[in-house]
Amino acid sequence: MRFLRSRLKQVAAVLAAAAAGVAVLAALAATGVLSWEGAVLLAGLGAVGAAVAGNAWLTVRLTRRVSTLDRRIDASARTVSEAIGTDRMEIVKSLDGARNELKRVRAQTLPKVSAEMAKAVNLQGRNDYEQQVAWNELxxxxRPAPFMPSLRGWAASPDVMRLxxxxxxxxxxxxxxxxxxxxSSVWLGYALRRSGGGRLIALEHDERYAELSRQLVRDHGLDDIVEVRHAPLTEWTHPAGGDEPARTQPWYDTTAVEDLHDIGLVFIDGPPEATAAEARYPAVPVLMPRCAPDAVLVLDDAARPDERSISERWVADFPELSARDEAAEKGARVFTRTAL
Known part of the structure; x- marks a missing residue:
């Protein structure tokens, strides 16, 4: 708006000057100083002169504007060039950093990862071989039925079953x-049948899975040897002793073992690890009083931190127990009683 007002004032001034000039020429012609033809000619010359002057003025203004625009373009171009130059430098630095990191990975990380992968593959290969050997030996x-339930994974591994x-x-x-x-209940049932006698009592906290295990036992004709008992998890209280207060944790319902005596072998492969911290600890305090003097207890998954901690607690809490490790894929620890 300010620019428009300025231009309107300039145009009004020019028009006023032109009108004044025409009025002067008309007065001169009327008084006879100039002829009308001369007045018209002078007015035309004045209009041409004014147009030329206006054009010159516009040319000067345009030249100034172009110069200003040119300077701004130059400044913008320098700014863009500097920005591009800076970005290029940053890109170059980033590429250099990436190249250096790639060299470091090739020189340090890749050999280490390759060695670790080779070690893991070799270990897995040895484990697979050992489990196949144990399976064949079992x-x-x-000499069980042709279609035996698979071992490993959630189930016990062949090597601990062989033990x-x-x-x-x-x-x-x-x-x-x-x-x-x-x-494992089926494999142990076959082992007891081959040994000439004995019973297996399997405790299972999940009722649906207990029935599946019973059906598996029946399918192999072992229900005269193997009994799967549903023993839901209930709160078991560890009595206070020494500086330790009484503690509770879930374990199999102990009423499921009240009729058991002279247990010769205990296989501890439950409850599942997710049940509670050190979920398998109650097995020894609950079952050892019901065991024969020469009983053996086997803890599966003994390589896990929880099971290592449980093992140490058992040995500390029951001085008559001695423990030894057996080589197994998931770790196995065997506990026997010693005379005090």
């Missing part, structure tokens, strides 16, 4: 208790 020794079968063959226990049930 089948050759027990249990060997203990059954050496000790001929009359009563075996298993904390947990499933594929």
């Amino acid at each position: 089948r050759d020794f027990l 249990l079968v060997r203990l059954i063959d050496e000790r001929r226990p009359k009563l075996v208790v298993e904390c947990g049930s499933g594929a």
Whole structure:
């Protein structure tokens, strides 16, 4: 608006000057100083002169504007060039950093990762081989049915099952208790049948899974040897002793084992780890008073931190227990009683 007002004032001034000039020429012509033709000619010359002057003025203004615009364009171009130059420098620095990191990875990380992968692959390969060997030895020794439930994964691994079968063959226990049930219950049933007698009581906290285990036992014709008992998890209280207060945690309902005596072998493979911290600890305080003097207890998954802690607590809380580790995929620890 300010620019428009300025231009209108300039145009009004020019028009006023032109009108004044025409009025002067008309007065001169009227008084006879100039002829009308001369007055008209002078007016035309004045209009041409004014147009030329206006054009010159506009040219000067345009030239100034162009110069200003040119300077602004130059300044903007320098700014853009500097910005591009800075960005290019940053890009170059980033690329250099990436190249250096890639060199470091090639020189340090890749060899380390490759070595760790090779070690893991070799270890897995040895484990797979050992489990296959143990599986074949179990089948050759027990001569079970052609279609046996698979081991490993959630189930006990073949190597720990081979350890249990060997203990059954050496000790001929009359009563075996298993904390947990499933594929291992069938394999242990075959081991007891081969040893010439004995019973297996498997404790299972999940009622649906207990029925599945019973059906598996029936399918193999082992229900005269193996009994799967549903023992839901209930609160078990560890009595206070020394500086330790009484503590409670979930474990199998102890009424499921009240009729058991002279247990010769205990396989501790439950409750599941997610049940509680050190979920398997109550097995020894609950079952050992019901065990024979020469009973053996086997803890599966002994390589896990929780099970290592449980093992240490058992040995500390029950001085008559001694422990030894057995090589197994998931770790196994065997506990026996020693004379005090």
